[in-house]
Amino acid sequence: MQAIKARRSIHTFKDEEVDEAVLKKIFTYGSYAPTHYMNEPWNIKLYQREGKRQLVDAIITSYQRIGMLKTDDHPKTVKMTESMREFLLQIPHHALIFFEIEDDPVRYEEEYAAVCAFIQNAQLAAWKYGVGMLWTITPYMHDKGFVDDVGLDSSTMKVAAVMQIGYPKKLPRDRGRTPIEQKMEIISG
Template sequence: MLNAIDQNIIERRTIKKFKSDPIDIEEIIELLNIAKWAPNHTINEPWRFQLYAGEGKEKFVQAYIDAMPKEDGVTPQKVLNKAKYFREIPLHLVVIMPEDPRQRRWDEDYGAISSLLQNFQLAAWARGIGMIWRSNDWIYNPIFRHSIGVQPGEKIVATMMIGYPQHVPEKRERTDIREKLTIISE
């Protein structure tokens, strides 16, 4: 028998098409305050966030436009179409972590942020808010990073595009875990 948490995990979807309805910024802050309870080694909270809303989204969109290559088959029209799509999404949340030079700390920090982001997605989904976790090539571009104030020694873990779903995709089946599980009992 599935409980409410089980159902929420199974039913959550990545959303790519959003309604234009605004999302209350205070609700996003509340959701992040819930999500911060993710497992976090030594409680160092290795995250910071930038939330782009309203007219502030233009800074995010312009950083994307400026960072796009002018060759490699990326046409100006394709970039402008994506920029238009980004402008129509109610909120953009950039999630940033310090890049600790110690591999173990880096791994722990990345795991903590990934857990936080899953908590955030699930808590938002329970309230009818959808999102897509993007980690496209342009987040590594120095032009994009500089334009939004990401410092050397920091990693953009995700750009979360957030809004009320206009369309919820169908569930895509997953492999039964038994096919990916090795049990060592002796």
């Protein structure tokens, strides 16, 4: 309960890796999420060390393809592209979470819901190990070219999130939550 309330989304990370064994434990806890038909739809590509370059190259290429980054050699463009690259590379680990696309929209929702439960379980487990995460949904995730560039078949696989992972440098303040009474209708009779 303490972890549920104290966990924060982490935006800045220490320059320190999380041990692979700890990351495996974190995602193992994640995998105890509920899953319809026991499908366990979650899959992870974990990028770290030199491996991050593959992901970051795919992200930058995607941003260029969808027009969020220019491709000219103007110093301003080069600077913007390089600062994006540096920002992403200094994050210790990136976990790309993906699942197989179900054609039936109901089944698709079920799979996505289970993957989200997996992600939140993992975030809470991570918090217990002092590890911070940022759940990101970004424009490149919706770009089929990006999905193909990271070696997935975009016609069969959907990227649900990219988690940024590391030891927190700074803890954001707790902004609290709306009292649940404002979101809850009790029907007793």
